Amino acid sequence: MLERPGGTGGPARTGGIRMFILRRILQGLLVLVLVSIVVFAATQALPGDPARAILGRGATPASLAALREQLHLNQPVVQQYLTWATGLLHGDAGRSFAAQEPVSKLLGDRLVNTAFLLLCSGLISIPLSILIGSYAALWRDRPFDVVTSLVTLVFAALPEFVVGVALVVLFATTVFHILPAITLIPPGGRPWEQPIAIILPTLTLVLAVTPYVVRIMRASMVEVLESDYVEMARLKGLPERLVLRRHALPNALGPTFQVIAINLAYLAGGVIVVEYIFNYAGIGGALRDAVSNRDLPVVQAIAMIIAGLYVVLNLLADIATILVTPRLRTRL
Amino acid sequence: MADTPIERPGDLTATALTRRRLLINAGVLAGGVMLAGPLAACGTSTPTSTGGTPKRGGNFRLGVTGGGSGDIIDGQKITTKPDQARLVAGFETLLEYDTNYKLQTTGLAESVTQEAPDKWVIRLKQGITFHNGKTLGADDVIYSLRRISDPKQGLFGTAGLASVDPNNITKVDDRTVRLNLKQADSTIGDQLGQYYNGVVPVGYTRAGEQIGTGAYKVQSFTKGQQSVHVRNTSYWRSGLPYFDTVTIIDFPDVAAQVNALLSGQIDAMTDIPAAQISVARSHSNLAILEGQGADWRPLCMAIDMPPFDDNNVRQAFRLMVDRNAMLQQVFSGHGRIANDLYSPFDPAYDGSLPQRHQDIAQAKSLLSKAGKSNLVVDLHTTDGAAGMVDSANIFASQAKLAGVTVNVKNDPNYYGDQYLKLAFSVDFWGTRNFLPQVANGSIPTAPYNECHWPPSSSNYISLYQQALAEPNAGKRADLIHQMQKLEYEQGGYIIPMFNNLVDAYSTKVGGFNNGSKATLNLDSFGHGYRNIYFTS
Numbered sequence: 001m002l003e004r005p006g007g008t009g010g011p012a013r014t015g016g017i018r019m020f021i022l023r024r025i026l027q028g029l030l031v032l033v034l035v036s037i038v039v040f041a042a043t044q045a046l047p048g049d050p051a052r053a054i055l056g057r058g059a060t061p062a063s064l065a066a067l068r069e070q071l072h073l074n075q076p077v078v079q080q081y082l083t084w085a086t087g088l089l090h091g092d093a094g095r096s097f098a099a100q101e102p103v104s105k106l107l108g109d110r111l112v113n114t115a116f117l118l119l120c121s122g123l124i125s126i127p128l129s130i131l132i133g134s135y136a137a138l139w140r141d142r143p144f145d146v147v148t149s150l151v152t153l154v155f156a157a158l159p160e161f162v163v164g165v166a167l168v169v170l171f172a173t174t175v176f177h178i179l180p181a182i183t184l185i186p187p188g189g190r191p192w193e194q195p196i197a198i199i200l201p202t203l204t205l206v207l208a209v210t211p212y213v214v215r216i217m218r219a220s221m222v223e224v225l226e227s228d229y230v231e232m233a234r235l236k237g238l239p240e241r242l243v244l245r246r247h248a249l250p251n252a253l254g255p256t257f258q259v260i261a262i263n264l265a266y267l268a269g270g271v272i273v274v275e276y277i278f279n280y281a282g283i284g285g286a287l288r289d290a291v292s293n294r295d296l297p298v299v300q301a302i303a304m305i306i307a308g309l310y311v312v313l314n315l316l317a318d319i320a321t322i323l324v325t326p327r328l329r330t331r332l
Numbered sequence: 333m334a335d336t337p338i339e340r341p342g343d344l345t346a347t348a349l350t351r352r353r354l355l356i357n358a359g360v361l362a363g364g365v366m367l368a369g370p371l372a373a374c375g376t377s378t379p380t381s382t383g384g385t386p387k388r389g390g391n392f393r394l395g396v397t398g399g400g401s402g403d404i405i406d407g408q409k410i411t412t413k414p415d416q417a418r419l420v421a422g423f424e425t426l427l428e429y430d431t432n433y434k435l436q437t438t439g440l441a442e443s444v445t446q447e448a449p450d451k452w453v454i455r456l457k458q459g460i461t462f463h464n465g466k467t468l469g470a471d472d473v474i475y476s477l478r479r480i481s482d483p484k485q486g487l488f489g490t491a492g493l494a495s496v497d498p499n500n501i502t503k504v505d506d507r508t509v510r511l512n513l514k515q516a517d518s519t520i521g522d523q524l525g526q527y528y529n530g531v532v533p534v535g536y537t538r539a540g541e542q543i544g545t546g547a548y549k550v551q552s553f554t555k556g557q558q559s560v561h562v563r564n565t566s567y568w569r570s571g572l573p574y575f576d577t578v579t580i581i582d583f584p585d586v587a588a589q590v591n592a593l594l595s596g597q598i599d600a601m602t603d604i605p606a607a608q609i610s611v612a613r614s615h616s617n618l619a620i621l622e623g624q625g626a627d628w629r630p631l632c633m634a635i636d637m638p639p640f641d642d643n644n645v646r647q648a649f650r651l652m653v654d655r656n657a658m659l660q661q662v663f664s665g666h667g668r669i670a671n672d673l674y675s676p677f678d679p680a681y682d683g684s685l686p687q688r689h690q691d692i693a694q695a696k697s698l699l700s701k702a703g704k705s706n707l708v709v710d711l712h713t714t715d716g717a718a719g720m721v722d723s724a725n726i727f728a729s730q731a732k733l734a735g736v737t738v739n740v741k742n743d744p745n746y747y748g749d750q751y752l753k754l755a756f757s758v759d760f761w762g763t764r765n766f767l768p769q770v771a772n773g774s775i776p777t778a779p780y781n782e783c784h785w786p787p788s789s790s791n792y793i794s795l796y797q798q799a800l801a802e803p804n805a806g807k808r809a810d811l812i813h814q815m816q817k818l819e820y821e822q823g824g825y826i827i828p829m830f831n832n833l834v835d836a837y838s839t840k841v842g843g844f845n846n847g848s849k850a851t852l853n854l855d856s857f858g859h860g861y862r863n864i865y866f867t868s
Contacts, residue, residue, distance in 0.1 A: 181591035187554035289400035
């Protein structure tokens with residue numbers, strides 16, 4: 001899926017960075033179309049009958065038939081797909097079976113809430129992990145490196161829900177009582193209106209992502225620091241700060257951006273667990289609820305949102321990699 | 333997923349109620365029964381009210397288990413548990429159940445009288461107004477009952493009020509309504525006390541404004557998240573309620589709910605898990621509220637399907653259960669053991685039938701008498717309500733002692749096409765009095781007759797019809813006892829236990845009744861939030 005920069009590489013392509021971006025956008029769209037087919041097919045394969053799930057045990061044959069008609073469940077699958085995909089293109093994700101209201105209305109506020117949580121986690125974890133990773137490489141095998149290595153290994157091994165629950169026990173319910181255990185966002189309210197309430201969910205996500213990025217940043221930096229051009233720069237007599245900033249860091253960032261992108265995209269999935277722990281009103285909670293209600297339009301919409309996020313983040317990572325890697329830039 | 337039981341009319345894990353105890357209390361009048369005036373409370377176990385001096389004001393924050401995008405607010409229907417909490421904030425019923433599960437005239441009706449077996453008269457109290465200032469009158473009652481009777485609305489009360497003829501409800505005067513039934517029915521009073529048969533104003537719709545007579549009116553509502561209810565300043569019960577606002581928050585995850593309570597973000601929560609009870613007790617500012625529930629998770633043997641078409645096998649299976657052990661393992665002891673009979677709160681419940689205990693020797697002998705030693709059976713279950721899967725597994729291990737192999741089939745699509753067609757399955761039911769329960773689950777016309785009860789040779793149905801038509805409580809109890817005896821001796825249900833409703837709350841909240849016979853959590857949510865308050 002990814003074009004790994006700096007890899008074996010094909011013949012140099014022409015058109016410069018603009019054509020590259022255009023090409024990647026078109027590829028991304030193709031991926032989204034394929035994903036939409038997979039998502040649609042997968043949700044069709046979910047066990048159980050949505051009409052029965054909605055009506056529960058009170059379902060009578062007549063009410064089941066009426067509801068199936070209303071939900072277009074009687075149409076051929078291909079036609080259902082086309083109706084749905086056309087709707088998506090017009091920004092209409094359909095109506096939620098369970099809530100009986102447009103999916104966009106159901107998800108609108110939740111999407112903002114989740115996006116804000118991801119943004120906060122990203123803004124903290126990315127600079128933090130680049131910083132920690134770089135210094136760990138720079139001070140290789142010294143105490144800082146040994147400690148971060150150990151700590152990141154531990155946090156990388158712990159699932160988010162363990163970290164989340166531990167933070168709640170530590171800061172909210174048992175040891176200290178200084179932070180709220182759950183995030184209550186009143187309807188119509190925004191998460192940034194109560195920053196204290198999002199500290200723990202943000203921290204959980206930061207702890208989930210940072211270890212991976214730190215480790216890849218360190219590895220990448222170590223490799224770069226041992227490279228000929230860094231040695232050359234040092235031999236040239238450049239000040240160490242300049243060597244690091246101008247030569248080492250940009251080259252080490254390339255692979256790191258890819259890992260950051262994958263991790264941020266992973267966050268979009270990991271956020272489901274975190275939202276669950278903190279009762280956070282985001283798309284994760286909506287997804288869980290929709291799956292148990294067989295609320296297919298909502299499941300499909302959220303799957304498409306997460307897929308879209310993957311595509312966008314990968315695109316951004318590729319562009320960023322190209323921009324920080326002169327070697328790749330000039331080959332375009 | 334397990335947190336949201338699949339709904340069935342009238343049943344949530346904690347629910348419905350009732351019986352016409354008031355008829356017994358009120359005595360039998362010539363030609364009919366009169367329910368009038370607040371009846372003296374005469375209970376065997378008196379629930380205790382949690383103390384403190386009431387203080388006005390404050391925002392009461394309640395966390396309710398479950399909920400999601402299927403949430404609704406409707407004065408006459410619920411789909412999720414938070415819906416129950418929201419319904420009782422805004423809507424009230426004509427009659428009410430007290431903490432001893434007795435029907436009382438503390439609701440909107442001044443009296444409810446059975447004039448004749450098929451005629452009931454409802455007389456409203458004076459001076460009750462809806463949230464929009466409109467006075468409650470006979471027309472609203474007629475509209476409410478017609479809405480419940482309309483099968484197209486899909487409301488819970490429809491089945492219970494099946495005998496009501498919607499075209500034959502007459503307005504006697506502004507405060508009096510007469511119901512002329514299609515057939516004799518002595519359970520109308522019970523139905524009018526069901527929390528989901530709330531009184532709504534003429535023209536009410538779910539999509540429209542939520543206007544009831546309750547202590548709190550809806551200010552905002554977001555499905556799957558929370559609702560805010562503000563004090564009804566012109567509430568008809570003078571001096572009540574106490575809180576300025578009530579905020580009801582959905583919690584799909586019970587661990588988050590407990591954490592919110594421990595960290596003081598909510599003031600009360602429904603359904604604290606057994607493992608967390610001691611944690612909450614160890615907090616000096618938290619307390620546990622335990623109500624006696626009458627929810628049940630029967631193991632259902634279809635009496636016309638092998639091997640259960642032989643009554644010896646059914647009796648053997650009932651004798652294989654170690655009820656105390658099952659209660660401990662499934663509900664950590666928070667409940668009472670049962671005797672294979674439902675509706676324990678019904679005044680006509682026959683407590684004189686001997687309690688069944690595990691008797692493996694007798695079970696083996698019955699099985700061998702039936703020629704069914706070393707039986708192998710499938711037991712179908714699903715994660716539909718707490719305890720359904722555990723009960724099945726524990727039964728399977730207990731049955732081994734009698735040489736019976738029970739293969740538990742946990743099927744996510746249990747409530748699909750095979751439901752009600754299985755020889756042996758686990759189901760769940762809420763609290764309901766005997767005759768309404770029979771109408772729902774124990775006669776051929778019942779929508780959920782898992783056991784295919786009764787046997788064609790028995791006089792059960794004729795007893796049921798006589799009981800339904802019998803306005804005299806004593807005579808009706810005799811008929812019900814005969815029905816219960818038939819089920820006790822030949823029935824297909826194994827009912828090992830009834831579980832309690834166990835909730836937790838902050839001790840700064842007062843006014844809850846502990847130990848009440850409750851159909852809804854938290855002492856029926858502090859009786860529509862009107863009895864509870866922050867203590868000063």
